[in-house]
Amino acid sequence: MGEPTPSFGGGGSKGESGGDYDYLIKFLALGDSGVGKTSFLFQYTDSVFNGKFISTVGIDFREKRVVHRVPGPDGSMGRSQRVHLQLWDTAGQERFRSLTTAFFRDAMGFLLLFDLTSEQSFINTRNWLTQLQTHAYCENPDVILCGNKADLEDQRRVSEDRAREMAEKFGLPYFETSASTGQNVAKSVECLLDMVMARMERCVDKSQLPANKNGLNNNSRGKGLEYGEQPPSGSSCPC
């Protein structure tokens, strides 16, 4: 999975935002300044599509087409779905602490990054998780934790064990990534996509779509989500 689909329409970027896909999925990259969010997304989308920057909202987004294969009930290769992935990046405004909570709400999955060479960025992932629980569309959205800059082994300040322990505590898949070498970059994004797609499948199966997004907030807190039962990291995620 994960190979880019051939471009549609032949008009260069024209097909990018056209309607020829089955799902539009939005991910948001989070984490302290300098952990490598932009480079990470660049590595994932490089040479596929250019990034776009909306200066008035202070958000950068990159797009990529992928094909997601749904495993059949007996483990066989199931249907394939064309997914248009939008990867949102806060592009530096987090330095000013003006959290764009509106984008938290719109994202379906989150890439939470820290820098393996910065202990503080690791400690701060807890704050980011708290922010997520408050502002995301539900209390336990799909999140993956990435310890980035894994190529800088000699400068490492956070051990893999410690990071895994923390990830386990919060029920998050953990990856050691390097935006520089590409290590685990595609794998981690694909894992998040699997989680989000599995959640959507569960919604569809149970007809528990968030029918009225605007009216749900009264009972969405404290009760968990409307999206059906857990566990959130279902069996479809290979990590």
Place this chain on the structure above:
Amino acid sequence: MNPDFDTIGKTFVQAYYARFDQKASRPEVAQFYIPGQSLLTFEGEQFMGQETIHKKLNEGFPMGNIKRAVTKVDCQPTADGGVLVFVLGQLQSADSEGDKAMGFSQVFVLKTDGNTWFIQHDMFRLAIHDFAA
């Protein structure tokens, strides 16, 4: 009302950002604020007094050197002899490649003790329209 309001406002803006935009000299902007009195609203967060503001703008602001373009500065004399300054501009991290230019606006109310000008009020916002509730 002070007839030199425009010169005072624009000179101040230059002097202030010249210090603020270099990480090394940013601590010096503390001298513009009045101990116990000055008010800063930074991205909606309130700070009062020179020391608190100093802390916010240094330890509490993880930004290195800044590239800044001041687009417009509007000034008015206030009734009590001070100067009201409105700034519109753009800024960008000078040392982090992924960061993009962002618009900002900032308002200052300056007051004088007869010799020196100080910041009585300071409000800063990035021009980001995220429609956050």
